[in-house]
Amino acid sequence: MKIRNIKFIILLFPFILFGQNKSKKKISFSKDVFPLIQSRCLPCHAVDAENPSMLILENYESMKLGGKHGSPIIPYKVNESSLSFKLKPDPIFGEQMPITKRKRLTPEEIRIIDLWISQGAKKN
Numbered sequence: 001m002k003i004r005n006i007k008f009i010i011l012l013f014p015f016i017l018f019g020q021n022k023s024k025k026k027i028s029f030s031k032d033v034f035p036l037i038q039s040r041c042l043p044c045h046a047v048d049a050e051n052p053s054m055l056i057l058e059n060y061e062s063m064k065l066g067g068k069h070g071s072p073i074i075p076y077k078v079n080e081s082s083l084s085f086k087l088k089p090d091p092i093f094g095e096q097m098p099i100t101k102r103k104r105l106t107p108e109e110i111r112i113i114d115l116w117i118s119q120g121a122k123k124n
């Protein structure tokens with residue numbers, strides 16, 4: 001029985017390594033980040049939305065420009081970027097995004113956004 005357990009761990013080992021590689025994966029704005037923004041943040045953050053934050057998330061340029069509290073993206077600085085901390089409970093100001101709970105991002109999706117910011121938030 002014990003030997004079987006060891007075999008199981010050895011079998012699992014490559015997957016553990018692979019999982020770590022994945023966390024260092026290069027995140028793409030157009031393929032990984034923007035689809036999340038489009039499905040979860042619009043239409044509330046569209047040009048014609050009456051959003052008091054004035055933050056337009058329709059494209060990379062308008063995202064970087066930011067809203068009432070300035071740019072939501074500080075490249076390489078995840079904790080200072082409101083695009084990151086507004087997705088988590090008890091943000092520095094206002095509500096956790098998206099306000100509508102059913103559109104909330106999963107921890108894995110939030111990690112994608114955090115990784116992208118930590119990699120410089122490029123238009124890639």
Ligand code: HEC
Nearest residue numbers: 040041044053055067068069070072082094095097098099
């Ligand atoms: C149901 C509408 C709605 C959705 C969906 C929504 N937001 Fe918001 N957002 C708001 C409102 C209203 C505010 C202003 C109040 C506040 O800051 O809590 C706001 C404010 C913000 C701010 C602060 C901007 C500033 O400069 O003041 C950020 C950043 C933000 N949202 C990001 C997002 C992201 C990222 C998503 C998608 C994951 C999202 N929001 C989805 C309505 C929404």
